[in-house]
Amino acid sequence: MTATGMSESIWPVYTRGLWRENPVFVMQLGMCPTLAVSNSVINSLSMGLATLAVLVASSALVSLMRNVIPKQVRIATYIVIIATFVTVVDYALQAISLDIHKALGAFIQLIVVNCIILGRAEAFASKNSVVRAITDAAGMGLGFTFALICLGAVRELLGNGSLLGFDVFGPQFEPWAIMILPPGGFFVLGAWLLVFAWFKERSARTAARKEPSHAG
């Protein structure tokens, strides 16, 4: 029952996670990996994709099994499913590149407890058809990746003078170490939220100006 009724087309289900209900910027979920691994674009990307993979796979499975799982053990079952996929992704990543795996550290394993995944499983996948669940998961996962990259780009650019490892400012650039350090993570995410809030406020203000006033 979600929420969204059947008549709705699949497209909004997909875009919702990207922007309007962006898991990081709007719902403020999964903050730990967001802050911890976003110190470079490549890390952000890897983490985002890993999360995306787990999200899609577990959403699909949860949706498939939604009529089988008894209510009392549903959370436990979801967690087991998610943990399985996380382990799978963990090994897959180790097989692909140990360096990236090392950079992401324990946060790959911590995807298990990323609230986005359990949240989508419970809120959406368990109540929707497989196709819709996968679409939603993909939207959310990409939204998460997008947010991570937003952070990673700023932090890598200022903190290291590079983007995706390519030197941007030249050798004379003095990197801002803070951006790589924990406070930088907080500041950059906070700044992004402020920027979005500012935009939202501004558009609300212009909307209010257009709308004819009731009073009178």
Add this chain to the structure above:
Amino acid sequence: MSEQAQSNPLVRRPVAENAAAETRKMILTLSSVAALSGMLIVGVYQYTLPYIEANREAMIEKAVFTVVPGGVQKRAYGFSDGAVIPDPASAGFGERFYAVYGEDRSFLGTALEASAQGYQDTIRILYGYSPEKACVVGMTVLESKETPGLGDKIDLDPVFKANFKALDAAFDSASGKLVHEVTVTGHGKKINPWEIDAISGATISSKAVGAMINRSLQTNLPRLLPHVDALKENTP
């Protein structure tokens, strides 16, 4: 809207009238899901294992051959009650070290791991030791969270790295001690070959590296040096 009806909270669930059956269903579901997961994980694990091992091997190799320049081949050893055992079972470094051999299968030295608390967190390094020269011949950082631009120079600063090209580690077997303790001096104050010239502004990280090498040499040389000849012979 069938789904909607199904989870509509206004339709009360029957309360535990069928509790035993429900419990059975719960157990069945969860254990079968868990079993399936177990299967899946094992499958993936076994499938990826060779790749991961290969990756890991490559990484170790790279590190080992950086710290012992000229090395092309290596062999893992473990310490065990006064003996060294080739190719120990457990993975990782830890109580292991590597014997490194050159192009001509000649024994060049060993690569050992050391770790200590740095400025932010524990620093782990791998360093090469050449019994021949009685010197540390190279160092690379395996893991550190030191401040970028400051503490992380222990791995990036060529000047600092130069300290470890030939760091005196002469061992006096009579006393069971290093002839000269490895020490860290202030930036630009290095005089003796057993001193490490600290990075300016990152004294703590520098000192941590010095201290860990010193400690590692002190504990490992007594149990390593007696077996050097064996290492020389046991070429891979």
Add this chain to the structure above:
Amino acid sequence: MLGLLNQWRRTFSHGLHPPEHKELTAKRPVVRLPFPEVLYVPLSQHTGAPAKPIVRPGQEVVRGEPIAEADGFVSVPMHAPATGRVRSFEAVPSPRGRLVRAIAIDVYPSSDQAVLYGAPQDIDAMSPAELILAVQESGVVGLGGAAFPTHVKLRVPEGKHIDTIIVNGCECEPYLTTDHRLMLEQPGAVLKGLAIIRKALGAERAIIGIEANKPDAVAALRSVIRPEDGVEVCVVESKYPQGAEKMLIKSLLNREVPAGGLPVEVGAAVFNVATLAQIGELLPIHQGLIERIMTVTGEGIERPGNYLVPLGTPIRDVLRFTGLREGNPRVIFGGPMMGPTIASWDTPVTKGVSGILVLPQAVPENNGSAIPCIKCGACVNACPIHLNPCFLGQLARKRRYDAMDRQYHLLDCFECGCCTYVCPAEIPLVQQFRVAKQIVRERKAQA
């Protein structure tokens, strides 16, 4: 030795000492103000139930004659302040802004205004209960400002005992010199009143507390006290609000009146010197309170001084006599720290008005928006009740009245204004607290 120790203790903690400005009137003896053409005697000049009129429009009244009777125990009668004819009952503005009912009296211009009403009574022969009744009949209320019916204070609740009477001669408000002049000019009346009250309460001790800035008043009182009176005159530090009864009790007796409690709970009762002087004068001849001394002062007044004013005189007439300077003035009833500004020239003076202060137009203040609280803590260090005005103020801005009450003892604020005086951000703290108290009380009444 003990005396020296006491000397040390003769103050309370916190509070402040604003410029006194008392020099304007301190040397000016009390002068009688002429009668106005019409007097408006509000029926509610005191805390408690308004009096009930006992005259009709058109009726002639003699100066000192009762014109309204007490309506219940916490109420006092009114007496005609002048000989004349009752014109009507009218609504007149009160200092708090509400319209209140008053008896308008056309004063006979030709009358000599002698007090013909009243008859001597033997105070010494009266029992405490009779004395309390006599005090009520005289219409005397607290002249220190609160206008609380004095006889109510004399009836001590069952099981309590008042061992010490404190006479409040502090007059800690800047500008005012009413009590100061009174102590200089009528020390005998004060002592006489004190004796009556003491008898009514059966108190063992009596202490007169006077701020250190009035040595002549101390001398005047000491000169009339006989050793057998057993009355002590104590000098206390000149500091605002030394005259507040809780503070004075702390200074003189080192007892703390419990929060939300009355002085009687620590065995003390506080009376203003003017209250006592009136009792001392009126009771023996069984007369009523019809006039009082008030200081008319401030930069807006041409001839500042201490005046004996018939109750019910509209301030228009008072200020006509004392002269008013040009400009839009602030006319304040009472002292500058606690007194309210009044909104109408027709406002009559009442029993509780110890002074009329006219100050020039104020410079525009920080309206609670320009600079917020900078948490300097000056208010915390000024509040004599040891409240936290800083937090109270911040909560008030956000209308968190319940938190103010539950966590920060809002209702214990007695609105002395110290916090607002010292606040460098010029936040109208007391005003916010008054609003908050009002709302909290309303909420409690509803609940």
Add this chain to the structure above:
Amino acid sequence: MPEMLTATIFMALLGGLLSLGLATANRRFYVKEDPRIDDVEALLPGANCGTCGQPGCRAFAEAVVQAQATPVQCTVSAPAGVKAIAAYLGVAAGTAVKRVARLACAGGSNVAWNRASYSGSQSCRGAALVSGGGKGCSWACLGMGDCAEVCTFGAITMNQHGLPVVDEEKCTACGDCVAVCPKGLFSIHSVTHQLWVSCKSLAEGDAALAECAVACTACGRCAADAPEGAVVMINNLPVVDYGRGRDLTKEIIQRCPTGSIVWISEQGVVEKGAAAMPVIRQSPLPVVSEAKR
């Protein structure tokens, strides 16, 4: 393959054990609670993320059921989900005739005189403590907008004459404005109460008019024109008996000389009677002392 077998069996056992434990515990330790909490929880995403400020979804459900939180605070729920919860809980609340806040004063700055000039914090409550705030009519609106400020729904705006105007659409009859107004000018009324006395002055005749051009002069015409007892004069003010329903017609307001009794249309438009003196002045009256008047 033996590894695969061990792992599978191990996991199956573990899963079975855990669910057995939970199931038994669930029965042994069952505690009865408000069933609505379960239902609301079922409607929540179950992410247990804490973003709502409550320590978990269940706690949030509890708070919502106890009306200590509103469904919107859950950022994870889609708007439709929020509506579902609101709808679920709203069923019990039932529906009623809309009620709104009404103001009993028309003494804007263009018609009501000031007696003195108040300068200080711009708050009605605060000003009212300073000798009533300076307005000539002691019952009048002070126009500093405390009511507009406290209205959480933004239903009140101050008009050009410093009088609050209620947007009946937005007003939820929460009563905050009623509580805050120091002059007690607001009260909550059903929108069907169309006959409205917009004055509270107890003064009479010229005395009332001297302070405010639209004050009720207590002339009693409305009471006279109304069916017996539907409007009565009490304390110089007309009092409407809203129980009289249909007896209350627009006719009653027609002869009011100042237009202080009005008819509020269903759209919230205020209509004055035919005899009401029109108010022409738009600019505020000056602050004048009594002596000048």
Add this chain to the structure above:
Amino acid sequence: MTAHGSILELQVSPHLHTKVNVSSIMLHVVYSIVPVCLFGVYQFGWSALALIVTTTLSCLLTERVVCWAAGKPSTLGDCSALITGLLLALTLPPGLPLWMGAVGGVVSIALGKALFGGIGFNLFNPALVGRAFLQAAFPVAITTWTPAGAPQRFTSFVPSTFAWPFSRPASVDAWIAAAGVDGFTGATPLSLQKFSHIGTDIGDLFLGTTAGSIGETSALLILVCGIFLIWQGLMDWRIPTAVLGTAFITSLAFYVLNPGIYPSPAFMMFSGGLMLGAIFMATDMVGSPVTPLGVWIYGAVIGLVTVVIRLKGGLPDGVMYAILLGNALTPLIDQWTQPRIFGQRKKQHV
């Protein structure tokens, strides 16, 4: 009676007010900071002056821009941004590139103050937020010290001063060497003590002829200026007393335990930023508690943390972190130390 035609003003009591207001307090603080600035310029030369001017302008400009963006009237008049700018400069090393100083100024005002709502609403000391940001962002530049009283300080700038914005500053080694003063490395007394176990003459510390941040060197001058403020009643004397007292006692305890390793309490008191922090920064009323007991606790926390970081931590000095931590704890301290009100009974009901 013409006067009776005048309009009555309604005002809320009290009708008297002290002459002290926020602007006058801030202005006096500025007066008392100026001598410290001047001494810094005298010791460290034109580079120090340029840095002071840069941070101050940067703070003022940011304040103005922020007001403009929020559509509020300018708040430059209350002088608080001026104080922030001056104090920020006083905590920076004299040769810091000007562009970094400017960044610090922007961060101080924008992040440290405007974000929270402006004056009075900042939870943390804005100047220190700026400095902490700089220290984390440019740890090398902010620990590059130049010696006091270098002979060429009024003839040349420290080479790092004029680094291009966002670029790495030039090395100062040559400049220091050119000072030619023997043994001068520009290291501060604290880092000498911590990393090389070299003590510094207490007299030099007291008078301020050592290397260090622009404003921290002369304990004497700071004390004098602080006493001026206390005498004017514009500063809470309890805070510096608590900070310095706790620092003294704690370091004395360490010193008594092991005089060989730990420096003397006198060294503790007069070295590094402790004096500057205790007198000008911990006393920023906005971030400090208001309750009588709270003020002492706050000061004690700062003193203690400072000494612990200095003696046990990785950094030579910890005053800044200690004060930020004190600021962070202030709301809790305030909550927990509400004074007993006059006549409060043990258990109170309504």
Add this chain to the structure above:
Amino acid sequence: MPDDSITYILLNSCIINNFVLSAFLGICPFLGVSGRFETASRMGLAVTFVMIVSSLCAYALNLVLVSMEMEFLRLICYIAVIASSVQLVEMVLKRYSPALFRALGIFLPLITTNCAILGLVLFQTFKGYNLVQCLAYAIGAGAGFTLALAIMSGLREQLALHDVPSMARGAGLTLMVAGILSLAFMGFAGLGN
């Protein structure tokens, strides 16, 4: 101080590498439940409690897994065991000590899916701590989490009285404050060397 001494482990997990402020663990509840001191401090206590329970469970489980050479099942077993044991504790509390449940229990479901717990047990495994060290690590981490939450809640209660610009109201400002706190905690880096 050796880096595996109990004191150092306590200090490190509590202050030097505070779980929230420098290790980025448990940020969701840190942002969500730090609005009021009451709730925040109780949440902190509940987390500490769960950390201790989980740490011990995980230690035992790891011994089993290592002996069976099935380390690859570690993650899934950890999370399953933590989730169930916490839920069990929750039920027991609810039944037998409603007061304690009110105070702590309601936080438990939120805590289960929280990085701080899983992070703790994973790190303790990576670091190879023994039982006592695990305990110290859990207590230190819990105390650090509580400290961060308590400070944050104090600041946010204060901020509720401030005229924060409208766009900064909400998570943006909380993150900025967290950043400044994180800066302040950097002062403790290198403590105990």
